[in-house]
Amino acid sequence: MTDQKQSVGIGGEAYQAGHNLTVNQGVSADQMADIMMAVAARLQQYVLRAEVKFLERCEEIRSELLKEFTRPGTHANPEAFQDPDFQFALRGAHESYGRVGTPELLENLVRLISERSSRATSSRVANLLNQAINISANLSRDEYATLSALFTMSCIHFDFDDKSKIIMAFKKITAIFTNNLLNVGQSIEYLSSIGCITFPNTFASDFWNIVYQNYACAFAASIQDVELKSIFPDGLPPEIAIILIDHRRSSGGETFLNGPTQQNVHHLVYSLRCTNTEKQKLRDLHAHKLPERSVLISLFSQDAPHLEKLQQIHDSTMLMGAFLSSLGKILAHSALFQHFEDKAPLEKWVN
Structure with a gap:
């Protein structure tokens, strides 16, 4: 082992090693300035790209809203554009879609804005729709x-x-x-x-x-007239047709939503003008007709x-x-x- 001694003055540099030595000096002040300028220029490009994309999306949702408000049979109300509260909701929709820009969000926002246009400002549903528009992108x-x-x-x-x-x-x-x-x-x-x-x-x-x-209930077996007569020998309550015939609320033979549920039927039976014994017999008969x-x-x-x-x-x-x-x-x-x-x-x- 060799005895190594060094003395370095102010501003000087000294390196000492018994084997290979690698020295990393780092970047100089000029190099750092060049890097910062390059990063700043790139960031500016990114900001401009984001701004262009945001504006393109705003134009896209504006176009889709125009289609919604002018299509035949639309429920959207163009008079809503006179309403400041609706304008704030509209601005929120543009900002939300401008930020996120997904096709699903575009459809949802157009639907929500259309719904909002047909509601009176400060009504409960209008306020809920405003809230839905604001959070839909989140x-x-x-x-x-x-x-x-x-x-x-x-x-x-x-x-x-x-x-x-x-x-x-x-x-x-x-x-x-x-x-x-x-x-x-x-x-x-x-x-x-x-x-x-x-x-x-x-x-x-x-x-x-x-x-x-x-x-x-939709898959229940049919109730026969003779079964009803055994429960109501003196004649059927007039409201019973609601359960047996009109429970589908049908239009043209079929409906799409809100079919009869067991809870619906129980409420309807409860509303019949007949004795409690007859109501219970009808419930039991209906339950017997339900599928396993x-x-x-x-x-x-x-x-x-x-x-x-x-x-x-x-x-x-x-x-x-x-x-x-x-x-x-x-x-x-x-x-x-x-x-x-x-x-x-x-x-x-x-x-």
């Missing part, structure tokens, strides 16, 4: 899927004269969002924090029980593997106990509206 596909799942299970009851169409419609609507249910727990937590869902202190029902409650739960599950689950996935997600997460608020219904309705056509106006659920 929801992921997962969160929209969560809202759609709750809406489908709690708000929609398909009703066709052809029972196979009921099953087909249910399979079709659930297939739209099931694959986007990826992080339901986190989605529910966020949706709850912004007031889209609630957790009332009620009994949580499993997936297939909800399906059964919603659709068992296993039979209905088999009908709905056949050739629909996505329903098994939806059932597992529903029954293993907080979806099972969650309910949509009015705000959540508006956002879910907007996301699913294109699949309802004009057969499901928003006022069916929010008014």
